Amino acid sequence: MHNLVCIKHTPDSAATMFVENGLVSWGDAPMVVNPWDEYAIEEALRAKDKFGGSVTVLTMGPESSKEALKTAIAMGCDHGILISEESMESYDARITSLVIARAIEKLDNVQIVFFGKQAIDGDTGLVPMSVAHGLGWTGFSYVAELSGIDVENAHISLVRLLEEGKQSCSGKLPAVISVVKEINEPRYPSFVGIRKASKAEVEVLTLDDLELDDKITSDNNGSLTWSEIQEIPRKSTDAELLDGPNMNSIAAQLVEKLVEDKVI
Numbered sequence: 145m146h147n148l149v150c151i152k153h154t155p156d157s158a159a160t161m162f163v164e165n166g167l168v169s170w171g172d173a174p175m176v177v178n179p180w181d182e183y184a185i186e187e188a189l190r191a192k193d194k195f196g197g198s199v200t201v202l203t204m205g206p207e208s209s210k211e212a213l214k215t216a217i218a219m220g221c222d223h224g225i226l227i228s229e230e231s232m233e234s235y236d237a238r239i240t241s242l243v244i245a246r247a248i249e250k251l252d253n254v255q256i257v258f259f260g261k262q263a264i265d266g267d268t269g270l271v272p273m274s275v276a277h278g279l280g281w282t283g284f285s286y287v288a289e290l291s292g293i294d295v296e297n298a299h300i301s302l303v304r305l306l307e308e309g310k311q312s313c314s315g316k317l318p319a320v321i322s323v324v325k326e327i328n329e330p331r332y333p334s335f336v337g338i339r340k341a342s343k344a345e346v347e348v349l350t351l352d353d354l355e356l357d358d359k360i361t362s363d364n365n366g367s368l369t370w371s372e373i374q375e376i377p378r379k380s381t382d383a384e385l386l387d388g389p390n391m392n393s394i395a396a397q398l399v400e401k402l403v404e405d406k407v408i
């Protein structure tokens with residue numbers, strides 16, 4: 145089986161976002177593999193452990209995104225691909241998906257494309273199913289369990305996690321899936337993996353390599369731009385310390401105040 149994981153290099157989840165000159169910034173926050181994507185990497189590696197074959201990891205982003213690919217290789221992925229070009233900074237989810245779908249078409253015999261459910265910076269959750277649409281492949285979002293892969297009959301069955309419950313589904317391969325954190329417990333990079341990743345060559349592709357340049361330029365004219373970003377005004381909060389001779393009297397004061405403020 146040849147499977148692919150798409151990952152994004154994002155600011156660490158502990159980083160604080162702020163608005164600087166009308167643009168989103170995370171300051172000098174450390175960059176990591178998008179936390180949701182760790183589950184996608186793990187699931188692709190589990191499929192490899194079970195069925196053999198290889199896992200390619202792909203990201204579109206600046207040169208520094210190679211670090212994310214190296215982390216994925218250290219976890220066990222076999223090959224890394226970086227799609228990089230300066231104009232990519234302004235791409236919205238639609239163009240991002242178009243580029244990724246094109247890169248997948250150029251790869252050999254990919255059967256499952258794994259994504260995390262969303263990226264913690266852009267946060268649209270649009271890319272996985274847009275890629276499925278672009279490829280004309282089966283798409284499954286919010287996957288919490290891969291219950292069966294039948295390589296011979298090109299069939300996949302899985303469980304989706306919805307707010308209301310779980311949904312069992314099946315469909316044809318090749319497929320694109322986006323996974324939720326309930327699917328597995330991601331492994332840590334091994335010592336051997338880290339050594340392998342440090343020597344691994346990442347393949348770099350440009351839009352020219354994907355023969356997409358003209359299409360992107362023309363499509364990008366009508367794409368979505370973030371014209372203004374506003375921070376949510378900070379709420380000023382007053383804190384009051386309740387004091388009393390014992391817990392019962394403090395609890396009674398608390399109840400009185402909550403009733404006064406119509407909270408209960």
Ligand SMILES: Cc1cc2nc3c(=O)[nH]c(=O)nc-3n(C[C@H](O)[C@H](O)[C@H](O)COP(=O)(O)OP(=O)(O)OC[C@H]3O[C@@H](n4cnc5c(N)ncnc54)[C@H](O)[C@@H]3O)c2cc1C
Pocket residue numbers: 150151152168178180181184202203204205233234235236237238240244259260261262263264265266267268269270271272368369370371
């Ligand atoms: C500084 C900045 C400015 C931006 N300006 C705009 C703007 O003007 N208009 C606009 O629409 N968007 C803008 N974006 C958002 C950016 O284009 C999105 O991040 C991008 O479209 C991908 O969508 P997402 O991050 O919401 O991914 P999601 O759809 O939430 O991610 C779901 C899955 O797709 C994967 N994925 C997402 N992006 C990639 C990638 N590049 N390579 C590989 N896998 C990927 C994720 O890793 C995850 O597994 C901006 C982002 C930044 C950081």
